[in-house]
Amino acid sequence: MDTQTASTVQLIGAGCFGAIIGWYVYYINRYRKSDVQLSDLVTVIGTIGGGAVLTLFPAKSDLFGAYGIGLAVGFFGYFIVLVILVAESQNFDGDWFLDGRRKMPGKNTVIPTNDNTGHAMVINDDTGKLDIH
Amino acid sequence: MHFSHTIIGILGSACIGFVWGWLMGKLKTNLHSPYITILSVLFATSIISAQILLIFDWTRLLYFYGAALFAWFVHVELQRLLLNSKTVSNP
Numbered sequence: 001m002d003t004q005t006a007s008t009v010q011l012i013g014a015g016c017f018g019a020i021i022g023w024y025v026y027y028i029n030r031y032r033k034s035d036v037q038l039s040d041l042v043t044v045i046g047t048i049g050g051g052a053v054l055t056l057f058p059a060k061s062d063l064f065g066a067y068g069i070g071l072a073v074g075f076f077g078y079f080i081v082l083v084i085l086v087a088e089s090q091n092f093d094g095d096w097f098l099d100g101r102r103k104m105p106g107k108n109t110v111i112p113t114n115d116n117t118g119h120a121m122v123i124n125d126d127t128g129k130l131d132i133h
Numbered sequence: 134m135h136f137s138h139t140i141i142g143i144l145g146s147a148c149i150g151f152v153w154g155w156l157m158g159k160l161k162t163n164l165h166s167p168y169i170t171i172l173s174v175l176f177a178t179s180i181i182s183a184q185i186l187l188i189f190d191w192t193r194l195l196y197f198y199g200a201a202l203f204a205w206f207v208h209v210e211l212q213r214l215l216l217n218s219k220t221v222s223n224p
Contacts, residue, residue: 011141022152029156041177044156048149048181057188064188065145072148075155098215 011066014057018070019077021047026078146185146193150200153181157201158208 006014025047048071057063086092091103105111157174178201185197 025152025156029159041173045177045180048152054184054188059188062141062145065141065143068145068147068149069141072151075152094215094218098212 006062006066011062014063014066015070015073017056018067018072019074020070022071022074022076023078024074025071026075030078030082142189142193143196146189147196147200149181149185150197151204153178153197154201154204154206155208158205158212 025044028043053064053067057067082097086094086096091105095101157178160170160174182194182197185193
């Protein structure tokens with residue numbers, strides 16, 4: 001078989017590139033709001049092995065292999081970090097992986113909003129309901 | 134062919150299979166159009182297979198398919214176990 005050799009630095013670079021892509025693929029998949037559609041699959045195909053990947057990594061070289069290893073490390077690394085965080089947290093358990101269920105935040109707990117308005121959701125001590133301040 | 138070349142190629146193909154199989158394990162078939170879902174998955178899998186065939190060779194495809202099947206099975210089983218434990222703990 002006609003093969004091309006790659007330097008160690010190239011292999012590490014391809015692996016790290018794959019790790020970032022893998023981490024991001026899990027992230028995108030985790031925050032999916034609806035059922036998977038054909039367009040989602042096309043996006044994943046483009047991410048995992050699109051034209052850019054084919055251009056970057058020549059055929060019969062180790063680089064695509066290193067990229068694949070990095071992809072799995074990043075992808076499952078994200079999952080393992082999630083498992084550790086859920087196991088350590090008092091507010092989540094294994095059910096979170098199924099339907100996202102979690103405990104209601106306790107009183108005097110502030111949940112900052114991400115709309116750059118400086119508002120925050122605060123648990124009302126008297127009513128126990130969420131207020132926006 | 135160097136030993137390291139073989140190992141990296143096999144591991145790389147298998148790792149892509151693990152990721153793909155895990156992603157497929159999360160697919161919930163749309164009851165209104167299961168055929169479209171199945172066709173989409175087959176189409177997507179065939180594209181990735183073609184790419185592995187293009188970059189490596191057909192032997193790496195076996196590792197890809199094997200790893201994808203394994204990851205899909207593990208993911209589906211994990212979800213089933215979680216669902217069962219949820220049913221028991223939260224009737």
